[in-house]
Structure formats: C-alpha cells, structure tokens
Amino acid sequence: MSVSTSPSPPVGRLAPTPSGHLHLGNALAFGAAWLSARQAGGRLVLRFEDVDEGRARAEIEASQRDDLRWLGLDWDEELPRQSSRTYPLGALPTYRCDCNRAQRLAGACRCRGEEKSEGRVCAALPKGQVSFEERALGRCVGVPDGDPVLLQASGAATYTLAVVLDDLRDGVTEVVRGADLLDATPTQVALYGLLGEAPPTYLHVPMLLGPDGKKLSKSHGSAELRALRARGIPPEAVWAQLLPLLGAPPGPIAAALRNTAAPLDPAAVLRGPFRVDEVGRLVPMGAGGG
Ligand SMILES: [Zn+2]
Numbered sequence: 001m002s003v004s005t006s007p008s009p010p011v012g013r014l015a016p017t018p019s020g021h022l023h024l025g026n027a028l029a030f031g032a033a034w035l036s037a038r039q040a041g042g043r044l045v046l047r048f049e050d051v052d053e054g055r056a057r058a059e060i061e062a063s064q065r066d067d068l069r070w071l072g073l074d075w076d077e078e079l080p081r082q083s084s085r086t087y088p089l090g091a092l093p094t095y096r097c098d099c100n101r102a103q104r105l106a107g108a109c110r111c112r113g114e115e116k117s118e119g120r121v122c123a124a125l126p127k128g129q130v131s132f133e134e135r136a137l138g139r140c141v142g143v144p145d146g147d148p149v150l151l152q153a154s155g156a157a158t159y160t161l162a163v164v165l166d167d168l169r170d171g172v173t174e175v176v177r178g179a180d181l182l183d184a185t186p187t188q189v190a191l192y193g194l195l196g197e198a199p200p201t202y203l204h205v206p207m208l209l210g211p212d213g214k215k216l217s218k219s220h221g222s223a224e225l226r227a228l229r230a231r232g233i234p235p236e237a238v239w240a241q242l243l244p245l246l247g248a249p250p251g252p253i254a255a256a257l258r259n260t261a262a263p264l265d266p267a268a269v270l271r272g273p274f275r276v277d278e279v280g281r282l283v284p285m286g287a288g289g290g
Contacts, residue, residue: 002119010174012037014068015165017049018060020218022067022225024276025178025208030241032205032251034073035264038257044074045170048081051162067225071205071235076253079170087157087165092194093124097149104146121151125190132189134182135174135203135224135266142186153207154239160279164191172200179272180215181206206245206272208282216276223280233280240280271283 002004016022022030037044046068056070061081068075097104097111098119112124125147150161167175170194182204192199210220221227228238241252247268248256256263275283 008122010037010040010042011171011220012044012174012176013170013172014044014046014073015049015163016046016061016064017053017058018064018081019050019053021060022064023208023216023218023220024101024225024228024238024242024280025216025222025223027071027238028208028245029067029176029205030073031239031242032070032203032246032269033174034253035137035248035257036168036176036203037175039262039264043076045172046075046078047166047170047238049163049166051082051157051159053083063226067229070229072240076234077168082157082162082166082254085162085166087151087161087266089121089161090195092150093149094121095124095147096120097122098153107146118153118207120149120153121207122147123191123194125187125194130186130189130193130223132185132199133201134185135201136269137204140185142189144187144190148187148188158188160191164188164195168192168195168197169199173202175200176203176205178205200225203266203269206270206274209273209275211278212274213275215273220276222278223276228280231279245274245282247271 014030014033016026034044050057052238095114096116096119097109098116099109099111103109111119112122123143125162129141129143131139131141149158151157185202189199208216210216210223225238236252239253243250243253243256247270248263249260249266270290277283
C-alpha cells in the first residue's frame, strides 16, 4: 500500500447532518476542517448529509448555513445533498443478509457465501487489518467492525456507503470530524480498499459532552449556536472557548488564520472529551471530569 503525498492543495468538507441545529461540538469540528483546508490554500465544499433523514429538512439546512456564516466559516461550493444523489454499488463484492439486528450484533449472521435474494446488502470486506493516516495519531491500524450494510432492505443507501462514495466523487482529500467517528474509520477505509481507491487523510477533534456527560446533540438546546446567539454571545467568544482545544490562538477564527502561519497543528489538537455546562460554557479541564 502506498502512502500518497498530495502535492495539490487539499479539499476539505463541511458536512452537516440536517437533523438538528448546530451546536458547539459541530462548531469545533467545522472550525478545524475550515482551518485545515484554508491554511493550506485548499478548497472547502459544503454537503448536507441527509441520507438517514428522509426528505431534506430545508429550514434546518438554512439555519445551519446561517450558523456557519455567523461563525465566520465559508466554503467554495455547495454540492448536492445526499438525498438528491444515487449510490450505485458498481463492482463492489456484496451479499444479501436477512438476519435481524440482534442476530447481527451477536455475530450469528452466516449469510456471506449464501445465495439470498432478500434483505439488506452488505459489503464483503476482506478479512484483516487496514491502516490509515490520522494526522494527530499518525499511522493507525484497525480492524473493520464486521461487514458494513451498504443498502437497507428498502434499497436505500446507508451513511457508510454514501459518505465514502460522496467523498470520492467530491474529490475530498482530508476528513476532519469528531472523535466519536474514529471507530468507524477502519470500516470506511476498508470500503475504499474494496473500491480500489485511496482513502483521504483523517483528523479527529475532541468530543464535547453536555452537562449530563453525554455527547452533545439536539437534546442539549443550550449548547446550540442559535441559543448562544440569542443570548447575545458573539462568535469571537465561541472561538475563544473552542480554538484552544485545537491548539490554536483564541479570538475570531479568521484572525487565527491571518495572524498565525499554521493555526491548526494536528499534533497540538487536544484529546478530550470536554464538557460544557448548562449555558454552553466549556467546563475547565479537571473540573467535573469528562
Ligand atoms: Zn445475515
């Protein structure tokens, strides 16, 4: 396997899921993606990842665009959302599986190698480890978490299939995202291998947890960017909290880019997770655990 050194500027992506309003955890991941691409003179695309959301939720997409602009993040091109794309399997080796969820989770599925005409479509991944470049951690080796489902029994593409085919089609060369997705990386990398393609590089930024210790989500309304904005908190204050987690100077994110040669150094990105309180303030490290 050859490691590609990309001489051309990177292509990054802002890929929000329009299932809820953007929160501080999304801001951290998108800010890191933005800094990474911009400091290298690269391109950024915006793509709404709504493959699991059914029909596009136009009002949430609009609010997410507003939040990104409010944060000071821009993009070079908005690409078609997932729900408007098709996801052909091409020559991927696949098999049908009609096991229920409990059987699959228990590892009791024996469908691979059988000739089934019904059920979901799974990728027949090669057995064994894959390796990939994680820019903070270096060369990583991992084992895919079983054969991923590519198509639901309904024929609908899963997120795993959509995100890999989209990043390939969109020419994305670097993926910057939350640490909760690190575990999914070996499966995605194995899918690139099955397609005969090189994966992008990865950088995982710390997860932000709510006051309840759970990953920030739409149930933590006070950590939503629109809630902070409604309370009169400026974007500079958001970045003053978040940029130090990336090892970057606090302040407006555009200033970090202007005043610092390389504001995002993957080796300086903190591990986390970090916790935010009931009003969306970062709990100092060592206070409140995490
Ligand atoms: Zn099965």
